[in-house]
Amino acid sequence: MQKTLEQKGVTYEDWLLYEGLRLKNLEYVAAAIKRGADVNSARDWLSDQPPLFMAVSIDKQDPEIVRLLLQKGAKMATLWTPKLDLDRPDISPMQRFMASAAAKEENRDYFPLYHAALHSRSADVVNVLLVRHV
16 A cells, blocks of 8 residues: 555655544544654645645544644644646546636635634634634
8 A cells, every 4th residue: 555655646644644634533643643744744635735724624623633733733824725636637527627617716725714614514623723823
């Protein structure tokens, strides 16, 4: 598996970090950070999201994971603009068309707190960010 990840330019630590975020598994996230995953420079190989943005996304909300990322130095002031790699061979022409149309509408800059407030269904996640921000 590690060889496959390396071929895609993904470290095992980053893979473990994002698997932990997707699965809402605090132990995976903590282990990835302990092994050296950078809570600011890591990027999801699918969405290009930094860890804190992934943690506050719509269906991936866990206040304890958000708190851990912040404790480990995740920056609240990180600005993220969604990027699309529409030249990937695994994207169909229809997906490419839909994604490019959506990108024209929604390609704007986000800060983690704004992103969480806009997309979050968890007041606890927004509260963790607010407490950290103040």
